[in-house]
Amino acid sequence: MSRAERLLDLIQLLRQYRYPVSGAVLAEALGVSLRTIYRDIATLQAQGARIDGEPGLGYLLRPGFLLPPLMFSDEELEALVLGSRWVADRADDALGAAAHSALAKIAAVLPDDLRHDLDTNALLIGPGAPLPAAEADLAVLRQAIRRERKLVLDYRDQHGTTSQRIVWPVALAFFDRVRVLVAWCELREGFRHFRTDRIAALNPSDQRYPRRRQALLRDWRESQGIPPR
Amino acid sequence: MSRAERLLDLIQLLRQYRYPVSGAVLAEALGVSLRTIYRDIATLQAQGARIDGEPGLGYLLRPGFLLPPLMFSDEELEALVLGSRWVADRADDALGAAAHSALAKIAAVLPDDLRHDLDTNALLIGPGAPLPAAEADLAVLRQAIRRERKLVLDYRDQHGTTSQRIVWPVALAFFDRVRVLVAWCELREGFRHFRTDRIAALNPSDQRYPRRRQALLRDWRESQGIPPR
DNA sequence: ACACTACTGACAGAATCTGACAGCAGCACC
């Protein structure tokens, strides 16, 4: 048996236990040495499996690694499909692919009749206003926001003059025709909005900005008079 | 990337296709040779995955799983949240509420760190073009589409003249400023598009229309030159 | 006939895997 197959078996095996299993038991069940079990567990953990190893007890797979069965109403499915279609059509490619992939995962855990509803969903996104042809890589922006990392921007303002700034990216807003990065600007010491199609160059940095994104977002909302959701 | 990881990716990739996909496409997507895809497919089949391979067509994963999907990635969650926010902002109230409750159901099965990601998601929907103030009740339209029921419409065309028609509602398309009902019109014996803000009166009927919605949708797509998804 | 596809076998070099051994650390029980 190949290692790949054994790893799949190991997941299945761990799924069956509701109490901790010792590595020795797993090794015995899979016909492999204990050392190899340790390596396999590490590999699964690297792929996102939450496997708790307690000395003296054994291993336990915590929920949240695999998607459990889900139930949705007709309307909830319609909402999910329509939303995903909008993302696929109007956001960046990476996010569109993620929307598609998420929907496929949901479909896989639905009962047959609901999966059929999802597949035959008849809410469509019509073509919209053209999006800017060239713009900053939104995937990079999204990752910097998610990880709270500083960004170095070359930005062309509405007069055509370019400036370089270090900003703390806080949010990304999607409008019908443009996308706007919300960020704290170190230069201006204030929140600024940057149209993604006017970002001439974009350099992600590994430096984490000092305040939490959630707090910044709250301040920004307040500064704009936007009620918290 | 390890083979085990690639096998999981391959399953997820196959899940995303509802029509057969060729091995060459899979090889391209996973960055390996075609021969390796054949080997991987064989491995998955040996593990119990039901993958049909048709010469001349490609591969299709039948529902029912070897392994449930892996938990959502952070990008997939971003896509789901953004899509739901768009629905909440730009679709009708009932669908917006459904988007919220769907998201709540998803949040309920997330591990803590991912739920935190979902709660602090920083992709926003900016205010868009104003939607028509008065329009037909979209919830009624959606239900008639879902249940394949005839509708009686009083429709005001672009010249302001009103006519009454019996239609078979097939789909609902969301544009930036308007929503359009796609329906087969019994009067004209053809597909017609009805802006929801020009529907003066709307009477759902209990009478089911004689053809299946999916077949009508296919015909409509063909008549409009829209490639099937 | 043709294009496209699934599928199989063989081979060699590259990459990975595996078991064995040695050792550390946390925990429970005696």
Added chain:
DNA sequence: GGTGCTGCTGTCAGATTCTGTCAGTAGTGT
């Protein structure tokens, strides 16, 4: 404190697997 159970890590060399390439067969639809 000692003992036994467990998780976990590092190292190493030999065994194993994996992978791409090439060649060839066969099924399907146009």
